[in-house]
Amino acid sequence: MDILTNLMNGFSVALQPYYLFLILVGGILGTVIGMLPGLGPATGVAILLPMTFSMGPTASLITMMGVYIGAMFGGSRSSILINTPGDGAALAATFDGYPMAMKGKAESALAISAIASLIGGTIAAILMTLMAEPVAGLAIKFGPAEYFLLMVAALSMTVSMSKGNMLKGFLSMCIGLAISTVGIDGQSGLQRFTFGVLELQTGIDFLVVIIGIYALGEVFKSFRTLSEGGKKAQTKFKRIWISKEEWKRSKWPILRSAPVGFIIGALPGAGGTMASLMCYNNEKQLSKNKEEFGHGAIEGLAAPESANNAASIGAMIPMLSLGVPGSGTTAVMMGALLMLGIQPGPLLFAQHPDTAWGLIASMFVANVILAIVNIPLAGVLVRLLAIPPKVLYPIVLSLAFVGCYAISASVVDFYILIILGVAGVIMGRLDIPTSPMILAAIVGGQMEQSFRQGYRISNQDLSVFMDSGIAKGLLVVVLLSILLPIISAIRAKVAERKVAA
Amino acid sequence: MSNIKSNWDGLTGLFSITFGLAYGGYAYSLPQPMFGNPLEAIFLPLAVSGIAIFIGVLLIITGGVTPSIVAIKALLNESSQRKEDRRKIAITCLICFFYAMLFEHVGYVISTSLFMFSTLTVTCGKSFWKKSALISIIFAVGIFITFNELLSVNLPPFPFFN
Numbered sequence: 001m002d003i004l005t006n007l008m009n010g011f012s013v014a015l016q017p018y019y020l021f022l023i024l025v026g027g028i029l030g031t032v033i034g035m036l037p038g039l040g041p042a043t044g045v046a047i048l049l050p051m052t053f054s055m056g057p058t059a060s061l062i063t064m065m066g067v068y069i070g071a072m073f074g075g076s077r078s079s080i081l082i083n084t085p086g087d088g089a090a091l092a093a094t095f096d097g098y099p100m101a102m103k104g105k106a107e108s109a110l111a112i113s114a115i116a117s118l119i120g121g122t123i124a125a126i127l128m129t130l131m132a133e134p135v136a137g138l139a140i141k142f143g144p145a146e147y148f149l150l151m152v153a154a155l156s157m158t159v160s161m162s163k164g165n166m167l168k169g170f171l172s173m174c175i176g177l178a179i180s181t182v183g184i185d186g187q188s189g190l191q192r193f194t195f196g197v198l199e200l201q202t203g204i205d206f207l208v209v210i211i212g213i214y215a216l217g218e219v220f221k222s223f224r225t226l227s228e229g230g231k232k233a234q235t236k237f238k239r240i241w242i243s244k245e246e247w248k249r250s251k252w253p254i255l256r257s258a259p260v261g262f263i264i265g266a267l268p269g270a271g272g273t274m275a276s277l278m279c280y281n282n283e284k285q286l287s288k289n290k291e292e293f294g295h296g297a298i299e300g301l302a303a304p305e306s307a308n309n310a311a312s313i314g315a316m317i318p319m320l321s322l323g324v325p326g327s328g329t330t331a332v333m334m335g336a337l338l339m340l341g342i343q344p345g346p347l348l349f350a351q352h353p354d355t356a357w358g359l360i361a362s363m364f365v366a367n368v369i370l371a372i373v374n375i376p377l378a379g380v381l382v383r384l385l386a387i388p389p390k391v392l393y394p395i396v397l398s399l400a401f402v403g404c405y406a407i408s409a410s411v412v413d414f415y416i417l418i419i420l421g422v423a424g425v426i427m428g429r430l431d432i433p434t435s436p437m438i439l440a441a442i443v444g445g446q447m448e449q450s451f452r453q454g455y456r457i458s459n460q461d462l463s464v465f466m467d468s469g470i471a472k473g474l475l476v477v478v479l480l481s482i483l484l485p486i487i488s489a490i491r492a493k494v495a496e497r498k499v500a501a
Numbered sequence: 502m503s504n505i506k507s508n509w510d511g512l513t514g515l516f517s518i519t520f521g522l523a524y525g526g527y528a529y530s531l532p533q534p535m536f537g538n539p540l541e542a543i544f545l546p547l548a549v550s551g552i553a554i555f556i557g558v559l560l561i562i563t564g565g566v567t568p569s570i571v572a573i574k575a576l577l578n579e580s581s582q583r584k585e586d587r588r589k590i591a592i593t594c595l596i597c598f599f600y601a602m603l604f605e606h607v608g609y610v611i612s613t614s615l616f617m618f619s620t621l622t623v624t625c626g627k628s629f630w631k632k633s634a635l636i637s638i639i640f641a642v643g644i645f646i647t648f649n650e651l652l653s654v655n656l657p658p659f660p661f662f663n
Contacts, residue, residue: 054653167510167560171517174553178524181546188534188542193527216597220590224583226624394620395640397593398613401600402644406654414601418594425590430509448545460538 007129010357013058014365022059023066023362027370030070032384035078036392040087041071041312042328043214046207047399049336050406057340058355062362064333069121069366071329072272072312073374076113076305077382081106081234084225089272089308092280096293096300103296107240110382112298113305114374115242116254120306121367123258124265124313129360132349135321139346144453145464149474151447153481154268154324155440160481161274162433169436172427176437179204180444187452199412207335207407209441210328212417213434215400217424219393226390235386237379242298250302253283261307265314268326268439275311276304313363319344320356324443328435331442339407507572510564517557525550592623609656613641 075090162169183203323345
């Protein structure tokens with residue numbers, strides 16, 4: 001009952017005309033950025049972040065939520081029309097979305113992707129409503145030792161998601177942790193790794209790391225597609241809607257994929273890409289028309305679209321309830337909250353109920369608004385795909401720099417941004433995943449402080465990190481997340497040898 | 502060697518070891534804090550350094566060095582189109598550095614117009630210069646007005662205005 005009352009209060013915030021306007025504007029901008037090849041929701045939220053600086057915390061978060069959900073809606077537009085996903089989470093939409101467009105069913109593809117996103121997002125928002133406060137209630141029992149282990153668990157899970165690249169995932173994590181140690185140490189006052197540069201004393205803002213890797217790095221990587229030439233998108237459509245038969249085929253895949261997407265999204269580091277690919281494969285296994293998958297099966301588009309939107313909302317759970325971001329986008333949102341003086345985590349619901357519940361209610365509202373924007377206005381929005389990337393990429397670069405300046409008002413961060421952009425390209429070339437580095441740069445500082453607090457409180461007795469039930473549970477998660485991929489890799493090698501023999 | 506599958510593991514491992522040694526060495530040479538446990542401030546850096554070195558060794562053992570040499574050779578022998586892409590990235594990085602140097606001295610509008618014009622020339626070619634110039638100026642002025650007037654984010658003004 002409490003949850004319902006709180007949600008209603010949240011709706012009374014989110015449904016105010018000012019916030020509806022912000023969701024609409026944020027959603028349209030997010031859709032536009034999400035549509036651009038290579039630029040996902042994290043880049044969208046990062047470069048549009050300065051837009052929220054003059055707003056209060058609630059307005060700022062609601063706008064970012066609009067951008068986030070808009071980018072998730074928009075990501076699949078380019079997948080369907082030009083076979084180029086806006087970001088990783090929209091990759092699965094190319095498998096059947098593009099073949100549908102090629103068969104003259106672009107209208108059905110655009111409509112089902114928006115409908116699946118709406119239903120997936122709404123189911124996830126309901127799950128979020130039910131789970132956010134209980135998870136936050138559990139997190140209140142966390143002491144420094146448990147917080148330290150929670151962050152270690154988030155890092156180890158993110159590293160273990162670096163499929164086939166676990167060692168490189170660890171290296172990426174080490175670089176991120178090294179970035180987090182730059183600046184004056186909060187407990188001893190010691191200057192670490194500042195190399196005499198005054199601006200580095202306050203450390204490297206993790207938003208600069210995210211903008212560097214996601215905006216500059218992705219644009220640099222996209223230079224390759226400039227020489228390959230863009231594909232022309234269809235911009236004229238008949239009525240964008242689906243038939244009864246198409247709905248019949250899509251409804252169960254949509255409903256099945258949403259909870260799966262939500263759970264995967266809530267795991268740190270997993271995200272929309274994994275959720276959409278997993279649900280696509282699930283539907284392929286369950287379908288009676290397996291041979292149609294990859295050739296324009298509507299359920300092959302509906303399932304991943306529902307899953308990736310649900311995952312984007314699931315990723316908000318660790319950020320809002322535990323204060324640990326579950327994805328790059330939620331990391332940017334967390335940074336914005338911290339800049340506004342609000343600490344996400346278990347106390348957010350008690351100290352800032354308007355912000356927390358307003359945000360949750362805005363998830364429902366944003367999904368509806370974005371579906372309305374994306375179905376009838378799809379024909380107008382996709383015209384942007386006709387703008388050549390060679391003009392758009394310099395604009396994104398410039399927005400990245402202005403976003404960075406708005407955060408710190410220091411050009412020293414420009415140099416860090418450029419270095420990180422180049423690092424993003426090199427890491428891509430060497431198959432080093434960037435997610436562990438970003439998450440480590442975000443949680444590294446807090447993780448170190450929690451470790452040292454726990455260590456001091458216990459009179460330098462390390463057993464404090466194994467004492468409580470929560471600590472033991474988290475240690476098991478850490479061990480399993482590291483050992484399971486190793487065991488499965490060994491088993492795969494043994495099976496491979498048996499086949500060869 | 503032509504049958505060996507290329508990968509970057511060996512080179513990445515070498516980088517990881519170098520990074521671990523340099524980072525750990527620097528951390529160890531940091532002055533000790535005036536109070537508290539003298540090693541506490543370098544616990545994490547030393548742990549990170551140790552993990553990086555360990556990972557580096559594992560990467561070299563599992564990946565080997567020869568596949569990395571093959572990968573480097575393949576990179577050097579890539580098509581001229583790929584080399585041109587890399588040249589464009591390098592030029593854009595240089596433009597970014599110049600932008601960073603100019604930004605606070607000549608103000609947002611002038612530095613951004615120059616930056617946009619240069620990057621548009623890299624991506625669109627010299628023949629596009631009229632449109633590039635127009636887009637650059639409109640974008641820089643538009644963003645300056647939006648940020649300064651609407652979003653209350655103060656960007657460096659023109660050098661001849663205070």
